[in-house]
Amino acid sequence: MDFISPNVSALSPSLTLAVTNRAKEMKANGEQVFGLAGGEPDKDTPENIKQAAIKALENGATKYTPSVGLPQLRQAIADKLKRDNNLEYSIDQICVASGAKAAVFNALRATIGAGDEVIIPSPYWVSYPSMVEICGGTPVFVETTAETGWKITAEQFADAMTPRTKMILLTTPHNPTGAVYTEEELRAIGEVAVEEDILILADEIYEHLIYDGLKHVSIASLSPELYNLTITVNGFSKGYAMTGWRLGYTAAPVEIAKYIRLIQDHTASNTTTFAQYGGIEALTGDQSFIADLREEYDFRRQYVYSRLCAMPKIKVVEPKGAFYFFIDVSELEMTSLNLCNKLLERYKVAAVPGIAFGNDHAIRISYCTSLDVLKEGLDRLEEFCKSH
Numbered sequence: 349m350d351f352i353s354p355n356v357s358a359l360s361p362s363l364t365l366a367v368t369n370r371a372k373e374m375k376a377n378g379e380q381v382f383g384l385a386g387g388e389p390d391k392d393t394p395e396n397i398k399q400a401a402i403k404a405l406e407n408g409a410t411k412y413t414p415s416v417g418l419p420q421l422r423q424a425i426a427d428k429l430k431r432d433n434n435l436e437y438s439i440d441q442i443c444v445a446s447g448a449k450a451a452v453f454n455a456l457r458a459t460i461g462a463g464d465e466v467i468i469p470s471p472y473w474v475s476y477p478s479m480v481e482i483c484g485g486t487p488v489f490v491e492t493t494a495e496t497g498w499k500i501t502a503e504q505f506a507d508a509m510t511p512r513t514k515m516i517l518l519t520t521p522h523n524p525t526g527a528v529y530t531e532e533e534l535r536a537i538g539e540v541a542v543e544e545d546i547l548i549l550a551d552e553i554y555e556h557l558i559y560d561g562l563k564h565v566s567i568a569s570l571s572p573e574l575y576n577l578t579i580t581v582n583g584f585s586k587g588y589a590m591t592g593w594r595l596g597y598t599a600a601p602v603e604i605a606k607y608i609r610l611i612q613d614h615t616a617s618n619t620t621t622f623a624q625y626g627g628i629e630a631l632t633g634d635q636s637f638i639a640d641l642r643e644e645y646d647f648r649r650q651y652v653y654s655r656l657c658a659m660p661k662i663k664v665v666e667p668k669g670a671f672y673f674f675i676d677v678s679e680l681e682m683t684s685l686n687l688c689n690k691l692l693e694r695y696k697v698a699a700v701p702g703i704a705f706g707n708d709h710a711i712r713i714s715y716c717t718s719l720d721v722l723k724e725g726l727d728r729l730e731e732f733c734k735s736h
Contacts, residue, residue, distance in 0.1 A: 359478050362704070367688065371698040382725035384713040385698040387523070388591040389671075393626075394637045397588065400629035405622040413621050415612040417444025417597070421624045424631040425597055432555075433566040435580070441605045443612055444627075446619045448553045448583030448596030453479050455549055455579045455598050456515075458607040460485040464514040469500040471674065471705035473523045473551070488513070489706060494665045494676060498525035502536035506544075515547040518567065521554040524705045524712040525674040526667020528558055531565045538567055538574045548578040553596070554670040556587030556638045559646045562668055568599075576601050586670075587638050588630045593623045645671050648715040648722060655726045661733050671716040674702070678709040680736050687711060695728040 367385045374381050416422065422439035429435040445451040452475075460466060462484035468476050470489040477487040490508045492498045505516060518537065520529040529537075541548055548567060555564040568578035583596030598608055612618075649666075652673060656664045663676040677687060684701035688711055691697045702710030713729075715722060 383698045384725045389589040391589045397626045401626035404625035409622040413618040434569040437599045443608045444597045447594040451581045451596040451598045465512040467516040471707045474704045498527040519551040521669025526670045528668040534567045542573045551581045558669040595627045697728045
């Protein structure tokens with residue numbers, strides 16, 4: 349008898365986690381590894397946030413909260429969305445989850461079922477297709493290219509739709525490419541969604557990390573019609589260096605929010621209680637950490653871009669957000685997994701194969717690590733490119 353659900357039997361392990369785990373294993377064995385694969389800020393959580401959680405813990409914040417999160421935290425999120433994103437939500441429309449990853453899954457689980465198609469621009473964050481498949485839906489990939497800045501166009505969106513299309517997954521700033529959609533581009537995509545009555549899942553977890561004077565735009569803010577079609581996902585991991593805290597959230601139309609809450613009721617219940625007090629402080633306390641983080645990452649971004657542009661046999665588009673480079677390595681004439689394995693085992697540099705994101709002609713490197721690690725890692729990547 350086959351005891352495994354058909355919705356999960358075909359799932360593949362996360363290659364991003366696989367690379368990270370292999371690099372950690374090598375370090376544990378005494379090898380020096382230059383990690384360019386990570387997806388989390390190298391900074392510690394700001395002290396005021398940690399102290400807020402410590403104080404809450406000491407004051408007995410160890411019991412259940414409402415499954416959707418503390419009312420104070422949801423109010424702080426609603427205030428943030430109004431202040432930063434021009435979005436009006438009541439706290440009943442907000443659900444706090446155990447990370448933005450869980451928030452994405454809850455949103456999909458509440459809306460996607462058997463036979464539903466979800467349009468996913470490719471390259472994509474590694475877990476999107478698997479999450480859709482777990483829900484019984486079908487991922488429909490739309491290829492983007494370096495020439496278009498790794499962004500889906502409204503025309504591509506319209507061409508990819510079928511009578512079964514229910515949602516498009518839209519990520520800005522984008523992982524793995526660092527692409528940032530402009531207001532004009534979002535309006536064009538939004539017009540197609542409104543015309544065809546297609547849901548939008550807007551993953552905005554990297555919103556604070558945007559460079560070159562560009563501005564983050566929430567697609568839900570562009571019209572009442574788009575507001576009613578959009579589930580906005582965000583969290584605390586990237587902008588506040590709180591990856592291990594596992595705090596994310598959805599802001600959704602009332603009817604969808606109701607079912608997201610039911611899913612949370614019957615699965616995780618609430619996220620960690622005292623961590624939620626850290627989230628309140630993150631949103632209501634001193635915000636200077638974000639600007640400092642963005643400035644430092646912008647410096648690293650420019651350094652890495654200058655180095656990559658000088659390397660043979662690779663091509664790269666300058667990212668405008670997040671903290672990744674998606675590098676075209678097709679001239680090296682090997683699969684991205686083979687390339688990353690050789691890079692790690694022979695040159696002690698950890699990068700993520702592009703096949704994890706739907707593109708086998710690229711690799712992803714991250715610049716959320718120290719300049720010393722970046723310099724040595726890039727020296728070794730350059731040596732690899734010259735020798736192959």
